[in-house]
Amino acid sequence: MSPELATALQVAILVAALAVVHVPLGDYMARVFTDTRHLRVERLVYRLGGVGPDADQRWPVYARSVLGFSLVSILLLYALMRLQDRLPLSLGLPAVGADGAWNTAVSFVTNTNWQWYSGEATMGHLVQMSGLAVQNFVSAAVGIAVAVALVRGFVRHRTDRLGNFWVDLVRGTVRILLPLAFLAAVLLVLGGAVQNFTGAQGVTTLDGATQTIVGGPIASQEAIKNLGTNGGGFFNANSSHPFENPSALTNLLEIFLLLAIPFSLPRTFGRMVGNRRQGLAIVAVMASIWATAVGVITWAETRGFGTVPQAAGAAMEGKEVRFGEGASALFAASTTGTSTGSVNSFHDSYTALGGGVTLLNMMLGEVAPGGVGAGLYGMLVLAVLTVFLAGLMVGRTPQYLGKKVGRPEITLVALYILTMPTLLLVGAAITAGTPALVEASVQDPGAHGLSEILYAYASATNNNGSAFAGFGAGTPYQNTALGLGMLFGRFVPIILVLALAGSLARQQPAAVGAGTLPTHGPVFAGLLGFVVLVVAGLTFFPVLALAPIAEALL
């Protein structure tokens, strides 16, 4: 079989699996968040946690619960890392420094999983499995909860109640993430991923050298890291490490995991609003952008544009032989399209075009299909904007799913859309404009160096977590600044989304008339896709022209 055909069939298998799974998974998630009963284990969590599961919250209370929960998450994770040297299962590793622990705590709580450190040399088993991996679960559940709260804003009428955050959090964890992660982890172990509690094991190699092999609870973390679109690797090499991702089969499973929930949530949305075609329009836009990214990156990497790939005969720097260009490109497009940030190959060494698309994927705001929950609420915010723009064009009052898009709503949408680009561009500009900071962190000269800075801030502010890893992020300044970028990039949009949900839920639904823009057909999907590209394009084209585009053309 020709390599091109194999690459195409590999994508086809993935698409077929997602097409099959998104229906039952999306329907199941809709049931989870509309179910009126609690499971026994959930009741236990509510009782031990001292939270009442049956009181619906107004949006400020919902937001306060998200923020309070995230704050204690940061504090607990920070404490675990700072006290690592006194905790069991720590492999004799020292406590993590203050700026590094701050950055990592924020990173995992915001579902970013940006990593300035090498896991194998910094984090013991306890911090990995009971600190970092726990946030892989709950930060993902927070994202889903916020998305569900926004959907309830469309579904509910004349109420100020959006649901109960604790219930959404616990159900997302217990009924969705935990069972799926468990199944995936078992499959990963079957595929050869490591799961033990072994510390460093010294061996004498076949040729008489010494090698220290580190195991750990890897498969369990690998499963949720991808399923929850988190991305923080057990090892520095992330999913290119053979213990995390031993074969092309586990590789496809991991790509499937990172896309499964984001591509199923539009179905959940359609179910909850009582019209599946509404969800179909959203998923069509997500899938089109994702497929385009897969196509372009695969083309660029298999053709191997650029000086070094041409000299080497292929763009294999930073890629594993078992994956090759095709399975690497598929992973890269999916991990940057979902705000995951796990990598099976290193984007810094990608061709200018391939690496540029991974950067653009994040700059689109992580909506194709985006992180778990975050992708759906990001796309719904853009859908509200699309309805508004269409309304302006034809002179009708814009409405989406019967809810009018008035001044309060569009103000929140505008603030949402401005948040990430502002954080990204200001953060990148400060580093790029300060010679000492460039000197300290930027590895490659010229346009590629600017790409490294942009990638770091795009990754942090969009809560992706992947890197052009030549960028030396482990300095006190970058740890602090990128930490702030992750924090504001996550929680400012979440507060705005919850406020929008509150505003929508209060409304009495307007009657659908002949002048109402249908929001389920190809026309709307096309418009929405156009808005996604135009918003990101107008914002970022100038800076992209200076970095990856300049590099590709020079």
Place this chain on the structure above:
Amino acid sequence: MTAFLRTSLAGLRVLLVLTVLTGLAYPTAVYAIGRTMPDRADGAMIEVDGHVVGSRLIGQPFDGEEWFLPRPSAAGDGYDPLASGASNLGPENLDLLATVEQRRAEVAGRESVDPELVPPDALTASGSGLDPHISPEYAALQVPRVAQARGLDEDIVRSHVAEATTDRELGVLGEPRVNVLELNATLAVLD
């Protein structure tokens, strides 16, 4: 403010309960299942003459005419599992370009072949720095040298290469590959 504090305290209690569930029970359950297949869950360790010499999944450094050689590695001083990772050098990086040219000359000299014939995986460092595989092309290139160094017929060495070769999973996933440690281990046992 007191409302926020009260909410945060409730959050802490919920977090602790969820930590027991997802941070202790879940990895332990996966661990328990892994114990039913320790060969896989412990990283496919490989023994030669009763000694564990490494993991089939983790590449090793080799040096010498009698071995198949792995790809270049950016992990520490090469194949250091405590420092996994890539070079992260960009596609227009001139230092990387010089390194690639130098590797091409070295490999061509070592294998006594035309530099044009050296495959890409022999010239580039992998993502993990621990890549256990090389391409079938790079393995084929090394067969004559290894056969000569070991005083073996080339066809015998080629049959060992074939045994250490994995095709694409399901016929379409990833790329064909040769496991260097497995291959060298079967050759070492012949001695």
